[in-house]
Amino acid sequence: MSVVNVWLFPARLAWRQLVHDRPKMIAAISGVLFACVLVFMQLGFKDALYASAASMPLKFDGDLFLIHRQSEAMWRPAQFERSELIRALGHPAVAEVIPLYLSLATFKAMDSNVKRTLMVFGYDPDTDLLNIDAIKSMRYALRVKDTVMFDEFSRPEFGPVGELLKSGRNRTEVNDYKITILGVFQLGISFAADGNIVTSDQNFLRIFPNRDIGYIDVGAIRLHPGTAIEPVKAELKTLLNDFVKIYTYEEMLEHERLYWENAAPIGFIFNFGTVMGLIVGMVIVYQILFTEITNYRFEFATLKAMGYQHQYFVRMVFASALILALLGFVPGFVLSNGLYYLAESQIFIPMPMTLEKIITVFVFILFMCATAGLLAIHRLKSANPADMF
Amino acid sequence: MVIEVHNLNFSFGSGVLTQPVLKDIDLVIHKGEIVIMTGPSGSGKTTLLTIIGGLRQASSGSVVVLGEQLVNSTERTKVNIRRQTGYIFQQHNLLNSLTALQNVCMTLEMQHDLTETERSYRAQEMLTAVGLKERVDYLPEALSGGQRQRVSIARALVGQPKIVLADEPTASLDRQSGHEAVEILKQLAKVSDTAILLVTHDYRILDIADRVIELEDGMVKTA
Numbered sequence: 116m117s118v119v120n121v122w123l124f125p126a127r128l129a130w131r132q133l134v135h136d137r138p139k140m141i142a143a144i145s146g147v148l149f150a151c152v153l154v155f156m157q158l159g160f161k162d163a164l165y166a167s168a169a170s171m172p173l174k175f176d177g178d179l180f181l182i183h184r185q186s187e188a189m190w191r192p193a194q195f196e197r198s199e200l201i202r203a204l205g206h207p208a209v210a211e212v213i214p215l216y217l218s219l220a221t222f223k224a225m226d227s228n229v230k231r232t233l234m235v236f237g238y239d240p241d242t243d244l245l246n247i248d249a250i251k252s253m254r255y256a257l258r259v260k261d262t263v264m265f266d267e268f269s270r271p272e273f274g275p276v277g278e279l280l281k282s283g284r285n286r287t288e289v290n291d292y293k294i295t296i297l298g299v300f301q302l303g304i305s306f307a308a309d310g311n312i313v314t315s316d317q318n319f320l321r322i323f324p325n326r327d328i329g330y331i332d333v334g335a336i337r338l339h340p341g342t343a344i345e346p347v348k349a350e351l352k353t354l355l356n357d358f359v360k361i362y363t364y365e366e367m368l369e370h371e372r373l374y375w376e377n378a379a380p381i382g383f384i385f386n387f388g389t390v391m392g393l394i395v396g397m398v399i400v401y402q403i404l405f406t407e408i409t410n411y412r413f414e415f416a417t418l419k420a421m422g423y424q425h426q427y428f429v430r431m432v433f434a435s436a437l438i439l440a441l442l443g444f445v446p447g448f449v450l451s452n453g454l455y456y457l458a459e460s461q462i463f464i465p466m467p468m469t470l471e472k473i474i475t476v477f478v479f480i481l482f483m484c485a486t487a488g489l490l491a492i493h494r495l496k497s498a499n500p501a502d503m504f
Numbered sequence: 505m506v507i508e509v510h511n512l513n514f515s516f517g518s519g520v521l522t523q524p525v526l527k528d529i530d531l532v533i534h535k536g537e538i539v540i541m542t543g544p545s546g547s548g549k550t551t552l553l554t555i556i557g558g559l560r561q562a563s564s565g566s567v568v569v570l571g572e573q574l575v576n577s578t579e580r581t582k583v584n585i586r587r588q589t590g591y592i593f594q595q596h597n598l599l600n601s602l603t604a605l606q607n608v609c610m611t612l613e614m615q616h617d618l619t620e621t622e623r624s625y626r627a628q629e630m631l632t633a634v635g636l637k638e639r640v641d642y643l644p645e646a647l648s649g650g651q652r653q654r655v656s657i658a659r660a661l662v663g664q665p666k667i668v669l670a671d672e673p674t675a676s677l678d679r680q681s682g683h684e685a686v687e688i689l690k691q692l693a694k695v696s697d698t699a700i701l702l703v704t705h706d707y708r709i710l711d712i713a714d715r716v717i718e719l720e721d722g723m724v725k726t727a
Contacts, residue, residue: 120613120616121616124613128599128602128610131601131602131606132599132601134601135600135601136601413597414597414599414600417593417597417599418599418610419559419586420557420559420586420591420593421586421587421591421610421611421614421659422583422584422586422587422614423614424583500554500559501554501559501560501561
């Protein structure tokens with residue numbers, strides 16, 4: 116009973132005082148809400164960035180992958196000799212190697228004729244490098260000259276390709292080269308590319324006449340079923356030249372993710388935004404608590420004269436901070452949830468509201484309010500009954 | 505004896521700026537006694553009251569309240585004395601965000617062995633005793649000056665203190681409500697045998713006192 120009361124009584128007084136001054140409480144809650152939404156959005160965008168950056172190699176069907184060591188990320192690859200990949204066939208565990216050609220190119224929207232950049236994947240359709248059923252089912256059709264498949268998760272600026280295909284329009288230009296769209300598949304966009312198309316290696320070289328068939332961007336390696344991947348990776352490393360890096364599927368995803376996290380300043384920007392949001396929220400809460408203590412210092416001095424001790428008021432300030440954190444977080448979460456939904460449905464960025472994210476933001480907000488409380492406590496010293504009566 | 509002051513000296517400031525406020529004060533107050541302390545402003549009345557109430561630290565002489573020495577005492581001793589003392593302020597000093605009942609309960613919330621119901625019951629009894637039965641759920645801003653001061657009397661007395669210290673309790677009240685307030689205070693104190701030390705300028709309420717002492721320039725003026 117007593118232990119509960121030690122916190123319950125100051126918390127109850129804190130609550131009564133907050134409720135008594137509604138406008139100030141609403142201002143404080145708005146501050147917390149603002150910080151909450153800002154942090155949710157920054158974290159959401161950051162995760163979305165990493166998730167979609169890693170989405171490019173997500174559907175690759177292979178055990179090991181070669182990229183040039185100068186390749187920072189897949190949307191900006193450095194080419195290397197195809198013969199380097201072919202040499203991997205010399206290893207007995209390697210069953211198959213698949214050269215992949217990648218390039219950004221302009222795509223002319225069929226309805227508006229506006230040109231916009233997307234990513235072109237070129238590989239032999241018979242290899243089924245992308246593990247997407249819609250593409251696999253078109254592997255024979257894709258052998259035909261100047262045919263492509265279009266990613267319907269591309270940004271809407273590329274036009275309603277799916278609907279246009281149904282109405283019979285399927286001709287447009289990629290890199291100023293006329294092509295026919297055979298159908299659509301679903302992959303998803305990244306921050307690097309607003310859309311994707313897949314074509315055969317032969318068509319790729321037609322779309323990009325200055326590309327050489329002997330120079331590839333990514334090399335995928337498939338091993339015989341049941342082979343342990345790590346030892347083969349180590350042996351291939353000694354077999355191949357130093358200028359290629361060899362990655363497992365997971366390492367490939369990690370490489371892409373780390374690029375956005377470190378090499379590009381984007382990870383820093385979002386982290387910075389998160390910290391700024393928390394600081395602004397903290398300053399607002401601090402200001403409110405500070406003026407609260409200033410306004411109530413006469414009452415606090417009265418309570419001190421009655422026998423209340425400093426610790427009681429410290430607990431009270433922290434209770435106020437905690438109440439504001441809770442009251443600000445709940446609407447902040449609801450609003451952020453709506454914004455996440457909006458982001459997913461309107462700007463096609465994957466932004467899932469995960470439990471982990473909710474807990475992270477809540478801990479941040481608690482920490483923010485507790486810090487504000489800690490800073491405001493020194494103001495309590497001004498409530499000295501001997502100086503006031 | 506509940507209050508025993510001997511040779512108390514107190515001054516503000518230090519060095520050449522030292523301003524003596526209390527000089528060689530001797531004062532004894534017995535159980536159940538009502539003592540009024542008067543004197544011109546600046547005579548040190550409030551300072552003496554705050555020392556006896558454990559709000560201010562004195563460093564020379566002797567101030568024994570309820571058997572505890574307050575001169576050069578620890579914070580713990582002073583808090584202990586504050587809890588056994590009812591303090592009535594010049595302004596009512598109620599908490600504006602709390603109702604009359606909640607304000608009175610604030611005194612009882614320091615006693616953790618009471619239940620919520622007991623606290624509420626005792627506070628209600630006390631507010632009834634000061635004639636505010638109908639006003640228990642009002643906020644201070646909805647009460648008149650006299651009613652507020654009566655709430656503050658209830659707050660001071662609800663903890664059943666041995667001593668009540670009052671600093672100009674009628675200063676902001678008109679003649680009638682001022683007199684009513686101290687009259688209630690006197691009656692309740694007599695019932696529970698509580699000693700009262702009341703500082704006032706207000707000569708209209710001197711009649712409630714058992715004894716009047718006058719302070720001038722920090723010294724007790726012997727009548």
